[in-house]
Amino acid sequence: MLVDVGEASAFPERGMRALDVNGRRVVLVRWGEEWFGLYDRCPHQGGPLGQGVVLAGPRSEGVGRIGVDEREPVVSCGWHGWQFYARTGRSTWDEGCRVPSYRVEVRDGRVMLDAPPSWRLARQA
Amino acid sequence: MYEGPIIDPDVHHSWKSEDWIIDHLSPRWREFARASGRGHVPLAAPGTHWPHLHGVNKRLDGYPADGSPSGSDYETMKRQLLDPFHIERAILSFDVGTNPGVFNADFAIELCRAINDWNIEYWLGMGDPRLYSAILVPTRTPEAAAREIRRVAPRHGHLAEVLLVYSGLGKPFGDPAYDPIYAAAAEVGLPIALHVGGELTCGTGRAMAGGMAGSRLEMHAVASQPTLHHLVSLITHGTFEKFPSLKLMLIEVGVAWIPWLMFTLDAQYPILRLESPWVKRLPSETFREHVRVTTQPCEFPEQPKRLIELLQCFDGIEDLLCFCTDYAHWDEDEPAYVGSRFPRAWWPKLFWDNAAWVYGFPRLDTAGRAG
Numbered sequence: 001m002l003v004d005v006g007e008a009s010a011f012p013e014r015g016m017r018a019l020d021v022n023g024r025r026v027v028l029v030r031w032g033e034e035w036f037g038l039y040d041r042c043p044h045q046g047g048p049l050g051q052g053v054v055l056a057g058p059r060s061e062g063v064g065r066i067g068v069d070e071r072e073p074v075v076s077c078g079w080h081g082w083q084f085y086a087r088t089g090r091s092t093w094d095e096g097c098r099v100p101s102y103r104v105e106v107r108d109g110r111v112m113l114d115a116p117p118s119w120r121l122a123r124q125a
Numbered sequence: 126m127y128e129g130p131i132i133d134p135d136v137h138h139s140w141k142s143e144d145w146i147i148d149h150l151s152p153r154w155r156e157f158a159r160a161s162g163r164g165h166v167p168l169a170a171p172g173t174h175w176p177h178l179h180g181v182n183k184r185l186d187g188y189p190a191d192g193s194p195s196g197s198d199y200e201t202m203k204r205q206l207l208d209p210f211h212i213e214r215a216i217l218s219f220d221v222g223t224n225p226g227v228f229n230a231d232f233a234i235e236l237c238r239a240i241n242d243w244n245i246e247y248w249l250g251m252g253d254p255r256l257y258s259a260i261l262v263p264t265r266t267p268e269a270a271a272r273e274i275r276r277v278a279p280r281h282g283h284l285a286e287v288l289l290v291y292s293g294l295g296k297p298f299g300d301p302a303y304d305p306i307y308a309a310a311a312e313v314g315l316p317i318a319l320h321v322g323g324e325l326t327c328g329t330g331r332a333m334a335g336g337m338a339g340s341r342l343e344m345h346a347v348a349s350q351p352t353l354h355h356l357v358s359l360i361t362h363g364t365f366e367k368f369p370s371l372k373l374m375l376i377e378v379g380v381a382w383i384p385w386l387m388f389t390l391d392a393q394y395p396i397l398r399l400e401s402p403w404v405k406r407l408p409s410e411t412f413r414e415h416v417r418v419t420t421q422p423c424e425f426p427e428q429p430k431r432l433i434e435l436l437q438c439f440d441g442i443e444d445l446l447c448f449c450t451d452y453a454h455w456d457e458d459e460p461a462y463v464g465s466r467f468p469r470a471w472w473p474k475l476f477w478d479n480a481a482w483v484y485g486f487p488r489l490d491t492a493g494r495a496g
Binding site for chain 1: 178179184185186455456457458459461462
């Protein structure tokens with residue numbers, strides 16, 4: 001179910017913002033023309049991801065050489081710096097560790113987040 | 126999840142503006158501090174800093190809305206730490222207390238006095254019964270440090286420990302040159318807290334034995350080196366024989382090293398005690414009797430039981446460990462997460478009783494409530 005979370009132009013071009021969507025805390029990431037949604041709770045110790053930073057993903061180019069992948073932004077938790085790919089919610093170092101991710105699209109200048117129907121039900125209950 | 130009260134021995138607090146401390150200096154030192162006319166002289170040791178992931182060594186949401194330093198705002202600390210985690214006793218321990226490492230030894234004496242006075246007036250003056258604090262002392266001048274302990278300790282009942290971070294004489298803390306500090310602490314009935322960081326961030330050149338680390342990961346993995354040396358020094362120099370009532374809290378060095386270091390000391394003691402004949406008992410016995418260790422930054426192996434199996438190699442370990450958060454540093458630990466890694470049966474001691482012994486607080490009552 002798509003939920004309107006605001007005017008696209010109000011979001012920084014490379015950044016993120018924590019929002020309340022149907023009672024659920026969500027981090028909305030804008031990376032140029034791409035948009036991503038993540039659950040705003042780090043699976044490590046429960047830190048608020050939205051209080052962290054978003055940056056281009058790290059990429060090893062061999063021992064002693066570090067590069068960045070501009071196409072894969074990562075969200076770095078504001079507590080301990082655990083990092084997750086904004087696109088998938090997957091940890092940058094552990095396949096088995098991930099944050100729930102949500103599809104985001106822009107329609108007529110409005111940012112729409114695909115919120116699971118259970119959020120609305122949980123809120124009504 | 127543990128839902129009882131918690132003692133947190135490692136809460137980093139600060140001032141909103143360094144002017145608050147400068148205003149507490151005596152007129153001569155106030156002039157000195159502001160002599161440049163632009164800004165002022167540093168109030169802490171010139172640091173050696175490894176880059177942090179986010180550019181600062183704090184959790185990013187720990188900064189107050191008014192832009193003041195992390196740990197400087199009571200309401201933020203109350204909202205993020207004291208209230209949600211049921212912290213019934215928070216031991217405020219500055220950020221992280223390297224101020225005695227300023228170059229001028231006389232200024233260090235005056236700076237510690239000003240900081241202690243400000244601390245009593247501002248933080249302990251708030252009247253929140255959960256707030257306790259460390260006393261900061263000029264470690265380069267142990268006699269002056271002892272005078273400061275005797276001066277300030279009687280002034281407030283919530284001064285809970287003497288904080289040692291910077292080994293000002295360039296010697297490990299068991300060196301007899303530091304004895305005046307321990308004599309004064311024992312006299313006023315306060316424990317010593319030894320917090321990691323003095324060698325690391327005071328530009329001492331003694332940060333780590335193998336040479337300076339080339340990254341934060343490298344540094345952080347071996348950051349406990351100097352503190353473990355201080356502990357060995359205190360035991361082998363007989364500090365606890367000279368001051369039998371002295372208690373020591375080790376802060377921010379993790380816990381997994383305990384079996385290794387105690388086994389090593391005990392094994393070598395019968396052969397090498399020739400130089401420490403005054404140490405009458407096995408080092409591990411002294412350790413058990415006088416020392417407690419905070420958990421943060423706790424080692425978290427992939428299988429939690431591995432840490433417990435390792436720790437249980439040292440008999441009675443559950444009587445020695447004290448939970449702490451290290452608020453609001455970037456690597457702070459959260460009570461529910463740490464609790465999930467330790468046996469439920471350890472929780473009352475881990476979160477309260479062991480630290481209560483150090484600070485002289487009542488133990489939990491039979492219902493698990495703070496006394």
